[in-house]
Amino acid sequence: MKILIADKISGSGVQFLRDQEGVEVVEAYGSSQEELEGMVADVDAIIVRSASSVTKAIIDAAPKLRAVGRAGVGVDNIDIEAATDRGIVVMNTPGGNTIATAELTFTHLLCSARPIPQANALMKAGKWEKKAFQGSELYKKTIGILGLGRIGSEVAKRAKAFGMNVLAYDPYLTKARAEQLEVNKVELEEVFEKADFITVHMPKTETTKNMLNASTFAKMKDGIRIINCARGGLIDEDDLAEALRSGKVAAAGLDVFVEEPLSSESALREHDRLVMTPHLGASTAEAQENVGLEVAESIYESLMGGWVQNAINAPSIDPKQLAVLRPYLNLAFKMGTVIQQLTPSEINHIRITYSGNLVNLEVKPLNRAFQRGYLRKITTDVNDVNAPRIMDRLGIKGEIVQNSLERDYTELIRIEATDSNGKSYSIEGTLIGKSQNPRLTLVNERNVESPLDEKYLLVLENEDVPGIVGMVGTVLAKHKLNISNMSLSRNTVGGIALNICGLDSEPEAEAIAEITANKYIKGIRVVNLNGA
Numbered sequence: 001m002k003i004l005i006a007d008k009i010s011g012s013g014v015q016f017l018r019d020q021e022g023v024e025v026v027e028a029y030g031s032s033q034e035e036l037e038g039m040v041a042d043v044d045a046i047i048v049r050s051a052s053s054v055t056k057a058i059i060d061a062a063p064k065l066r067a068v069g070r071a072g073v074g075v076d077n078i079d080i081e082a083a084t085d086r087g088i089v090v091m092n093t094p095g096g097n098t099i100a101t102a103e104l105t106f107t108h109l110l111c112s113a114r115p116i117p118q119a120n121a122l123m124k125a126g127k128w129e130k131k132a133f134q135g136s137e138l139y140k141k142t143i144g145i146l147g148l149g150r151i152g153s154e155v156a157k158r159a160k161a162f163g164m165n166v167l168a169y170d171p172y173l174t175k176a177r178a179e180q181l182e183v184n185k186v187e188l189e190e191v192f193e194k195a196d197f198i199t200v201h202m203p204k205t206e207t208t209k210n211m212l213n214a215s216t217f218a219k220m221k222d223g224i225r226i227i228n229c230a231r232g233g234l235i236d237e238d239d240l241a242e243a244l245r246s247g248k249v250a251a252a253g254l255d256v257f258v259e260e261p262l263s264s265e266s267a268l269r270e271h272d273r274l275v276m277t278p279h280l281g282a283s284t285a286e287a288q289e290n291v292g293l294e295v296a297e298s299i300y301e302s303l304m305g306g307w308v309q310n311a312i313n314a315p316s317i318d319p320k321q322l323a324v325l326r327p328y329l330n331l332a333f334k335m336g337t338v339i340q341q342l343t344p345s346e347i348n349h350i351r352i353t354y355s356g357n358l359v360n361l362e363v364k365p366l367n368r369a370f371q372r373g374y375l376r377k378i379t380t381d382v383n384d385v386n387a388p389r390i391m392d393r394l395g396i397k398g399e400i401v402q403n404s405l406e407r408d409y410t411e412l413i414r415i416e417a418t419d420s421n422g423k424s425y426s427i428e429g430t431l432i433g434k435s436q437n438p439r440l441t442l443v444n445e446r447n448v449e450s451p452l453d454e455k456y457l458l459v460l461e462n463e464d465v466p467g468i469v470g471m472v473g474t475v476l477a478k479h480k481l482n483i484s485n486m487s488l489s490r491n492t493v494g495g496i497a498l499n500i501c502g503l504d505s506e507p508e509a510e511a512i513a514e515i516t517a518n519k520y521i522k523g524i525r526v527v528n529l530n531g532a
C-alpha cells in the first residue's frame with residue numbers, strides 16, 4: 001500500500017504509517033499541484049492539511065486511490081464530489097485542533113482590543129509610543145459568535161470567563177445546547193446591532209460565503225472589531241479593507257484568506273489595525289500531534305477495511321455499533337442482491353421499511369449495505385461511499401421508513417421495488433436464531449422460509465397443481481444440482497404458488513429451459529448469492 005503525505009504532519013503520524021507492514025510512505029511536502037498529479041498513479045491514499053488540494057485532476061490521475069485523509073477540519077481543499085463518484089472515502093480529524101484554534105481566536109480577539117503587535121513593532125524599532133496604543137476592555141463587552149460548533153463553543157467559554165456577554169448565531173444550534181453553553185441564541189441581525197466584537201466559526205458554504213460584507217458592516221456599531229480564524233471568504237476582504245480605512249471597523253484579526261498564501265501585494269497588508277497570521281489556527285505542537293496521528297491511524301484502518309472514523313462521505317460506524325449492526329448489514333446486503341435479481345432492470349423506486357427492534361438502530365449504514373447489494377451485479381467498484389450516487393444516477397428514488405408496528409418477527413426488513421410500469425415487487429427478511437442467520441420470509445406477498453446463506457436460489461412461480469416439486473427435483477437431479485433447501489408457498493389453493501430452492505451450484509441454461517418448458521411454470525429466476 002502506498003500512502004502519499006502531501007503536507008507535513010506530525011512525526012508520530014508518519015512513523016505510525018512507516019511501522020505498518022506493507023506500507024510505503026512518500027512524503028511530498030511543498031510539491032506543486034502539477035507535481036502531485038505526477039506522483040499519484042499508484043497511491044492508495046493521500047494525506048493533506050490545507051496547503052495541498054486533492055482536485056478532480058489528482059483523483060483522475062490516481063486510479064488506485066481509495067482514501068483521502070485531512071489532518072485537520074476543513075475539507076474545502078478536497079473535491080468531495082469527485083472522490084464520492086469514485087467511491088473514495090474522505091475523512092478528517094475534527095476536534096484535534098479545536099482548542100488550538102479557539103486559543104488563536106482569543107489571541108486575535110485580545111490583539112484587536114489591545115494593539116500588542118503594533119506596539120511591539122514600534123518597540124522593536126526603538127520607539128516608546130504610549131498614547132497611540134490605548135485599547136479597549138473585553139469585560140462587559142458583547143461578542144457575537146457566528147457558528148457555535150466545536151471552536152465557536154470553546155471561544156464562547158473563554159469569552160464568558162472574560163466577563164463578556166455572548167450572543168450566538170447558529171441556525172443549527174439547539175436551544176438546549178445554547179442553554180448548556182450559557183449563551184444567548186439570537187438572530188443574525190441582533191448580533192450586527194449589539195456586538196462590539198464579532199468572530200466567525202462556520203464552514204465556508206454558499207450561505208456563509210461573504211456573510212460579512214459592506215452592507216452587513218453598515219448595520220454594525222461604529223468601531224466594531226472583527227475576527228476570522230475559520231475560512232477565508234466568510235468576510236469580503238475588499239469590503240473589510242474599506243471598513244478598516246473608514247474606521248467603521250476599529251480593528252480586525254485574520255488567520256485565513258481567500259487566496260492562500262496571501263499575495264505579497266495584497267492590499268490587506270497595508271492596514272495597521274489589521275493583525276494577520278498565516279493560517280496558524282491549528283499550528284500548535286499539541287494540535288498537530290493530535291491530528292497527525294489520528295489521520296495516520298484512520299487512513300491505515302480504512303485501507304485495511306476497518307472502521308472509518310470521521311468519514312465525510314460515508315456513514316461512520318464505531319466498533320461497538322458495528323458489532324450490533326454486522327448481522328443486519330449482512331441481511332440488508334443480501335436483500336439488496338435478491339430484490340435486484342428478482343425484478344426487471346427498470347426499477348425507479350425502492351422503499352425500505354425497518355420494523356421491530358430495527359426501529360432503535362442507526363439504519364443509515366444498513367441503507368448503504370442494501371444499496372451495495374443491489375448494485376453489485378449492475379456495476380463494479382461500488383462501495384458505501386458511492387452507492388447512493390450510483391442509485392441516483394440510475395434514477396432510483398429511495399424511501400426509508402422506520403415502523404414500530406408489531407410484526408410476526410422481532411425485527412424485519414421489507415423492501416418494495418416499483419418498476420417503470422408501476423408494478424411492485426416485495427421481499428421481507430429477518431435474522432433467525434442465536435447465530436442470526438439471514439432469512440427471506442416473504443417474496444411478492446407470499447410467506448417463505450428461505451435461508452439467505454445459500455449459494456444460489458431458484459425462484460419459481462407455478463400454477464398450484466400436483467407434480468411440480470417432483471418435476472423440479474427430477475430435472476435438478478438429472479443436471480446434478482443439489483438442493484440445499486426448499487420452501488413452498490401459496491396464497492390460495494390452485495392459485496399461483498412460489499417455490500424457492502436453495503442450490504449448491506449454478507443451474508445451467510439447459511436445466512432452466514427444461515423447467516421452463518413445463519406448462520405450469522409461470523416464472524423462473526436464478527438468484528446468485530455467491531460473494532454476497
Ligand SMILES: NC(=O)c1ccc[n+]([C@@H]2O[C@H](COP(=O)([O-])OP(=O)(O)OC[C@H]3O[C@@H](n4cnc5c(N)ncnc54)[C@H](O)[C@@H]3O)[C@@H](O)[C@H]2O)c1
Pocket residue numbers: 072073074075094095097098101146147148149150151152169170171172173201202203204207208229230231255256279280281282283
Ligand atoms: N484557522 C484554522 O487553522 C482552523 C482550524 C480548525 C478549523 N478551522 C475552521 O473553523 C471553522 C469551524 O470549525 P469547527 O471545528 O468549529 O466546525 P464545526 O462543524 O464544529 O462548527 C461549525 C458550526 O457552524 C455552524 N453553521 C453552519 N452554517 C452556518 C450558518 N449559515 N450560520 C451560522 N452558523 C453556521 C454549524 O451549525 C456548526 O455549529 C471551519 O470553517 C473550519 O474549517 C480553522
Ligand SMILES: O=C(O)[C@H](O)COP(=O)(O)O
Pocket residue numbers: 049050051071072073074075097279280281282283
Ligand atoms: O481546517 C483546519 O483544520 C484548519 O484550517 C487547519 O489547517 P492546517 O492543517 O493547514 O493548518
